[in-house]
Amino acid sequence: MRRTKGFTAVATSILKWAVLVFFLLVALLPLCWLVLNSLKTNLELQTSPFAFPARPAFENYANAMAMANLPRLFLNSIIVAVGTVFLNLLVSSMAGFVLAREEWRGRDAVRTALEAGVLVPIIAFMVPYFTLVTKLGLYDKLYTLILVYAAINIPVSIFLITSFMRAIPKELEEAAIIDGCGFFQRYARVILPLSRSGLVTAGTFCFIYAWNEFVMAMLLTSSLSSRTIQLGIRFFTSQFITDYAGMFAAIVISMAPSVIGYVFLHNKIIAGLTAGAVKG
Amino acid sequence: MAKVELKNIGKVYEGNVRAVDNANITINDKEFVVFVGPSGCGKSTTLRMIAGLEDITEGELLIDGKLVNDVPPKDRDIAMVFQNYALYPHMTVYDNMAFGLKIRKVPKAEIDKRVREAARILDIEKLLDRRPKQLSGGQRQRVAVGRAIVRNPKVFLFDEPLSNLDAKLRVQMRAEIIELHDRLDATMIYVTHDQIEAMTMGTKIVVMRDGKVQQIGSPLYMYNHPINKFVAGFIGSPPMNFLTVKVLDEGGEIILDEGSFRLKPAADHAALLKPYAGREVSFGIRPEDLVVAEGGSAPGGLIKAKVTVVEPLGAEIQLYATTPTQPMVAKIPPHHLYKSGDEIAFAPVMDKARYFDRETELSILPVKFDEQA
Numbered sequence: 001m002r003r004t005k006g007f008t009a010v011a012t013s014i015l016k017w018a019v020l021v022f023f024l025l026v027a028l029l030p031l032c033w034l035v036l037n038s039l040k041t042n043l044e045l046q047t048s049p050f051a052f053p054a055r056p057a058f059e060n061y062a063n064a065m066a067m068a069n070l071p072r073l074f075l076n077s078i079i080v081a082v083g084t085v086f087l088n089l090l091v092s093s094m095a096g097f098v099l100a101r102e103e104w105r106g107r108d109a110v111r112t113a114l115e116a117g118v119l120v121p122i123i124a125f126m127v128p129y130f131t132l133v134t135k136l137g138l139y140d141k142l143y144t145l146i147l148v149y150a151a152i153n154i155p156v157s158i159f160l161i162t163s164f165m166r167a168i169p170k171e172l173e174e175a176a177i178i179d180g181c182g183f184f185q186r187y188a189r190v191i192l193p194l195s196r197s198g199l200v201t202a203g204t205f206c207f208i209y210a211w212n213e214f215v216m217a218m219l220l221t222s223s224l225s226s227r228t229i230q231l232g233i234r235f236f237t238s239q240f241i242t243d244y245a246g247m248f249a250a251i252v253i254s255m256a257p258s259v260i261g262y263v264f265l266h267n268k269i270i271a272g273l274t275a276g277a278v279k280g
Numbered sequence: 281m282a283k284v285e286l287k288n289i290g291k292v293y294e295g296n297v298r299a300v301d302n303a304n305i306t307i308n309d310k311e312f313v314v315f316v317g318p319s320g321c322g323k324s325t326t327l328r329m330i331a332g333l334e335d336i337t338e339g340e341l342l343i344d345g346k347l348v349n350d351v352p353p354k355d356r357d358i359a360m361v362f363q364n365y366a367l368y369p370h371m372t373v374y375d376n377m378a379f380g381l382k383i384r385k386v387p388k389a390e391i392d393k394r395v396r397e398a399a400r401i402l403d404i405e406k407l408l409d410r411r412p413k414q415l416s417g418g419q420r421q422r423v424a425v426g427r428a429i430v431r432n433p434k435v436f437l438f439d440e441p442l443s444n445l446d447a448k449l450r451v452q453m454r455a456e457i458i459e460l461h462d463r464l465d466a467t468m469i470y471v472t473h474d475q476i477e478a479m480t481m482g483t484k485i486v487v488m489r490d491g492k493v494q495q496i497g498s499p500l501y502m503y504n505h506p507i508n509k510f511v512a513g514f515i516g517s518p519p520m521n522f523l524t525v526k527v528l529d530e531g532g533e534i535i536l537d538e539g540s541f542r543l544k545p546a547a548d549h550a551a552l553l554k555p556y557a558g559r560e561v562s563f564g565i566r567p568e569d570l571v572v573a574e575g576g577s578a579p580g581g582l583i584k585a586k587v588t589v590v591e592p593l594g595a596e597i598q599l600y601a602t603t604p605t606q607p608m609v610a611k612i613p614p615h616h617l618y619k620s621g622d623e624i625a626f627a628p629v630m631d632k633a634r635y636f637d638r639e640t641e642l643s644i645l646p647v648k649f650d651e652q653a
Contacts, residue, residue, distance in 0.1 A: 171366035174333050179380035179427075180354035189379075193370040 038248035045244050060249040064236075067246055069224060070253065073232035076142060077211060077254075080228055083146035084153070084210035085203045091150065092157035092202060093195065097187045099158065100165035101173060111162065117155030125152065126219055133220050142226040145217060149210040157202035164198030165191055200268040208258045229254045282344060282357075282434035282467040283309050284330060289339035291325050291491075299325040301491045303339070306652075307435075307469060307484075312461050314482030315471045317514070322491035323471045324439055330469060331360050331437050343434065354383075359428035360437040364444060365420045367412040367427075373399075374408040377427045391430075398429040401463070402456075418449045425460070438470040442477065454480060475515050479503070484652075487511050497651030504632075507649060509641040512564050512634055518598060520634070521570070521608040522562045523583075529557035536563055540603045543581040546630045552644055553635060561644060564634035567598070570610035570626040578627030583608075587622045599624070 037045055038060055040053040064070055098104075099111045129148055138144040168191060176190045192199075214230045221227060233254060236247035262269070284307040291300040300322040307313045315323035328334040330341060332353030341348050348356050359380075367376050374395055381391045399405045402422045412420055421441060428436055438457070442450045458481055461468050472478055478485050479499040487494040487502065487510075495507040499515075506512035506520075513519045525536040525543070534550040534557070536543040543563070545553055553561065573582050585601035585608065592614065599610045601624055610626060618624060635644040 169364065169366065171362045171364055172368065174331075175360070175362060175366035175368070175427075176379075177333065177353050178331060178358065178360045179431075180383040182354075185383060189383075190368060194368075196370075 034248055035252055038245065038252045040245055042243065042245045057245065060245045061253065063243075064246040064249040064253065067243070068232050068235050068250060070229070070232065070250060072224065073227055073229040074253070076225075076227060077229040078257075079142060080145045080149065081207050081210040081257075083143070084149040085206045087146055088150040088153045088157055088206045089199055089203050092154055092161050093192055093199060094187065095154070095158050096161035096165050096195070096198075097191055100162040101168075101186075101191060111158075115155055115159050118159060122152055123215070126215070129216065130219055138220075140221050140223055140226050142221075144220055145210075145213075145226070145228065148216055148220065149206070149213060152216075153202075153206045153209055156205055160202040160205075161195055161198045164195045168194050197268050200265055204261060204265050204269050207261060211254075211258050283307065283342075284435060284467065284469070285340075285342040285345075286326070286330075287340040287342070289326070289329060289341060290337050291322070291329060291334060292337045299491050300329070303488075303493050304650075305486055305493060305496060307467060309467055310465050312458075312468045312470065312481060312483045313486060314478040314484070315469065315486045315488060316473065316475055316478035316482075317488035317494075318473060320490075321488040323473075323486075323488050325491075326488070327437055327439055327469060327471045330435070331358055332356050357434040358437055359431045359433040359435075360439065361421075361424045361428050361441045363440040365412070365424040367420055367423055369412050371411075372408065373404065373410050373412070373415070373423050373426075376412070376423055377430050380427065380431050394430045394432070395426075398426040401429065401460070402426050417445050418453065421445060421453060422456075425457070429460075429464070434467065436464075436466055436468040438468065440472055441470075442472070443474070450477075457481065476517060479515065485515075487514060489514075495647075495649055496653075497648070501648075501651045505643075505645075505647045506564075506634060507643055507647045509562055509564070509636045512636070512643075516566060518567050518609045518611075520564045520566050522564050522636070523603070523606050523608065524560050524638070525563045526560050527553050527556040527558065529554065536561075538563075538583075538603060539605065541581060541583045543583070543628065543630065544579070545633065545635075546580075549630070549633065549635065549645065552646075556637075556644065560638050562636040562638055562641075564636060565608075565628050566632060567609045567611040569629040569632045570608065570612075571629060572610075572612050572616055573625040573627040580628060580630035583626040583628060585624055585626065587618050587620055587624050589620060590618055601626075 033050075036052065037049065039056040039058065041057050044051070044053055095114070099107060099114075133139055133144055133148070138147070172190060172194070173186055176186050181189065212230060213228070217228045217231045218234075221231070229250075233247060233250050236243050236250060286303050286305040289300060289303040290298070292298050303322075303326055305313075305326075315326060317323050325334060329336050332348070332351065336349050343356060343358075368379065371379065377395045377398060378391045381394065386394075395408070396405070399408055402425060404419065404422050404426060407415060407419060407423070412423070415423065421444075424441065441457075442453050445453060454477060457470075470477075470481060482499055484496065485499055485502050486496050489510050495502060495511050497505070502511060502515050506515060509522065513522070523538055525538045528535040528537050534545055534553050536545060536553075544550075570583070583603065585603050587599060587601050588607070589600040591598040591600075595614065597612050597614055597616060597618075599612055599616075599618060601608055601610065636642065637644055
């Protein structure tokens with residue numbers, strides 16, 4: 001009887017680990033393959049795509065940087081991502097404050113409408129955004145991407161930030177009122193600093209989105225001056241030849257900021273996602 | 281100078297829920313007034329209306345003779361201490377205390393002086409660089425009080441500031457707040473549901489129930505002259521005993537008949553009870569006024585009862601007893617050795633007895649609604 005019980009436990013454990021390892025492999029294998037191949041020559045890549053490189057070809061990275069004007073694209077992406085995060089957090093935190101802390105008629109309806117934006121696929125916005133951007137004369141501008149990315153992320157950010165702001169005790173705001181704070185001071189000096197975790201979470205999502213975005217960037221820009229790194233990678237492919245090794249190196253470089261950002265901030269992100277789940 | 285006057289103040293929430301009804305309270309300069317009552321009696325709402333955190337639906341609120349109904353909280357020159365301290369978690373103790381002054385653009389040197397002075401008074405000088413989460417409950421409460429002190433306001437408002445502290449700390453902080461009142465010579469309004477806090481701290485108590493002010497007066501006046509059965513039962517611990525008795529007019533002599541015992545009221549009380557002849561009234565007697573009858577009789581008569589529970593507290597005994605139908609509690613000296621099931625006879629101090637109309641629950645003996653009025 002005891003042996004059967006022990007056997008079941010071991011079997012369950014093995015099954016559990018097998019499933020976890022499977023998903024880990026599904027997630028990590030392409031990444032490892034990518035990094036590995038970024039260190040091969042183009043010849044090695046084509047002849048033995050799954051073997052280890054005979055000699056790590058670090059020059060792929062140097063080539064990638066030189067070839068596709070990568071530093072410029074990197075800078076563009078940083079400007080877009082940082083600008084998006086700043087603009088998105090500014091707008092979403094202000095909206096979040098009014099939605100979470102102020103009482104007004106129709107508040108819930110407005111909040112639901114804004115948060116429902118999460119459910120609309122971004123692809124559905126392509127035509128309206130393109131029409132709007134070209135009509136407004138904003139086509140092929142770096143700041144257009146900032147505006148569009150910030151706007152696309154507003155529903156998610158508002159959702160995350162309001163849930164944080166709602167958890168702040170009412171008395172803190174009342175203490176601020178008694179201390180002499182007006183509407184803006186309450187937002188800027190009390191509620192905003194206390195929503196830090198929510199802002200970090202929303203900001204990270206926003207950054208990763210802006211950094212990785214491809215479709216809108218392709219749709220709304222054309223010249224090098226407003227090209228982001230994800231778009232730049234596409235230019236490793238030409239009509240007759242593709243520099244896969246260089247492309248892989250460029251992809252690894254492009255992934256670095258999101259991965260590093262997540263590694264440093266993942267505690268805050270998880271806290272942000274589970275805010276309000278339990279009484280703190 | 282800070283006199284706070286509430287004239288016919290009322291608060292009605294959405295859905296026609298009336299939280300405060302026609303409150304008329306005058307709080308004189310340098311007074312320590314305690315609003316006391318059970319949960320939901322409107323005491324906190326009244327305080328919040330004074331603070332400006334709630335709109336006033338009806339009536340007038342005056343601070344120093346100036347109508348402040350529509351004056352925002354920051355311009356009322358008040359400071360408030362909240363039940364859960366409401367310290368800003370992202371600021372140090374120093375910044376928490378300085379925040380209100382910074383917002384008001386007080387010069388830095390002046391802020392520093394005031395914060396350090398308040399910290400010295402409250403003995404929290406060593407905590408100035410800490411964050412609230414690094415403090416104990418008592419320390420947090422001190423900081424919350426400090427934040428109010430630095431502002432040097434006309435009126436201090438306290439909203440159940442000690443209810444989150446443990447019993448021992450509560451007693452200590454109670455004494456400190458009283459001392460602070462004496463030292464600052466300021467007008468303070470304090471809300472609590474704890475009648476012991478009200479009795480020990482207030483120079484004046486306002487008892488509230490269901491949004492209505494029941495009675496206003498000094499703690500002792502309230503204790504000895506409760507206006508109705510609710511105040512009589514709320515003020516004092518253990519509460520006053522209420523026994524239903526029938527008033528009998530036996531040839532001009534007024535007798536209180538419970539069935540199992542008969543009592544003779546004090547002469548001045550008897551005259552007031554005469555109109556109630558033939559009806560039942562509530563006979564109220566404080567636990568300390570139930571004296572154990574050593575002999576077989578007493579001028580006012582005896583209450584005979586059976587002991588149910590004996591609680592020796594060291595300095596005294598709380599003794600629960602019951603007549604065939606009605607329970608009561610007595611505070612008796614510690615040398616009495618009673619046990620559960622014993623027969624006991626009390627000689628009530630009839631001069632101290634109170635009488636309440638059974639229907640209106642109002643005191644039959646004349647009592648002022650507002651002691652100072």
